[in-house]
Amino acid sequence: MENLLDFAVASTKEFATKNTELQKIVFDQQQARSLQRFAKEIADIGGPQAVGAKTKAAFAASELKVSLSIEQHAVLQRYSDGLLSVLVYEGLEKVNGLALPSKLPTLENLENDTDVLLIAARNQILLKLVDHKTFAYDIENDGKLVRLVGNFKGGGAELLQDEPRKLELSSHSGLALGPHTETPYWCSVKAVDGHSPAPSALILSGVWNPAKEPTTVIPAAPLLEKLGIVNTLALTSKYFHFTRSDSFVDGMGEDGRFVSIVDFDENSGFSLRFNAYRFSVDKDAPQLVKTAFAKLLEAIAGADLIKYSLSQESAMVINNCRALHCRDVVEDNRRLLIRLFGSSKFAQPVVLSQDPLILRG
């Protein structure tokens, strides 16, 4: 497996020619300062979960757009249209008050920290720049729009003081997470049987990442090209099952049976849902489908990887219909990222609440 790109040296133009699945926007100082100022206003009212935050984020995004260059606009448009796997924002401001601690604070303390909320609000605005609305599912992350990604529940390379015996396979643990798209796995764009589609996107930004541990993305288009016509078509058949996610609210969410992995999509060509540690193929599926499933696993294992180490000065939007992501075991327990989900202009979810936006999972 090879590391596809060195983000530090490549310009936006170089990105475009090297890899059409990934592009970068580097904010200048003035743009970064405006973004920080708008984000602070949202943090001051309670962050993305607060009533009114989405209106403020939409206003901030439209104001920021005025200051963007033609090239930056073109990249945003391409992502908004569903044609990129990854968009990286760089040149963001560091946050005063978020110096690296000696030990990761508790989840509760972090969730109420205004500086943490500022980074979350910044992510909400950055999603809005690509026409995505920030939301939460009723069944996941306790209905909260902001998810803190850190080793709160054990499983990292370094043991916690109260390391639990039973580990959770979720972004609240330190365990390695194999290649996956974000749950739920029923459908990708339009709601089916009362289930909203999977998130169109997730955005991640760093709070602390002292060991520069990367987030890894695997664009799906090269995988499907490698698999070829018959295997790709076989993955559109509904012979696949998945197990319930560990990040679901107790008593909510469920295993799923007889779903597809790949779908034709009228806007971006295709969409994909997959999880290397939760998906299986039905035992009575046709041999061609079983072969396609095995080939997909093989292609993922040999895929080119995009690796990127997030910090306070960067954020990464991953197109959840077009790319898988994964990470290795957490090495430094102070590593903390902030994740938000985005719903694209194409998504047709089941809306339970408009402000904050809560979708049925």
Ligand SMILES: [Fe+2]
């Ligand atoms: Fe994930």
